[in-house]
Amino acid sequence: MLSFPRELQNLVLREFSPVERHRFSLVNKKARELVLQHNQQTFRIRRVLLRFLDTLYNVARFRILQYELGLLVSGSTALQFFSDVVYPDSDLDTYVELVKFRPYADFLLEIGYVFDPI
Helix, strand or coil, X not given: CCCCCHHHHHHXXXXXXXXXXXXXXXXXXXXXXXXXXXXXXXXXXXXXXXXXXXXXXXXXXXXXXXXHHCCEEEHHHHHHHHHXXXXXXXXXXXXXXXXXXXXXHHHHHHCCCCCXXX
């Protein structure tokens, strides 16, 4: 696998479970480098968030809010990130403490989301 083209290596590594990737990374330095490169390329939250936030600037603002408010992403969005799969009709499930919701709500309204109470 170490002498195969990068695209083929990614296809193989993508099929490994996280445990299998970790075990493979322990084989030697080259395997470790391949797994690290694959993980850095594959697990990019901005790739998932861009579908909901439109611009890299808004993704960066969202990430800051995550840090400042303890905002969590869950559901199918989290699953897409960890499994490297795209669900075209998925939504963005987020959770934040009620006492901290206002800055997040303001951000969502500012970027064009609409509050539609039940």
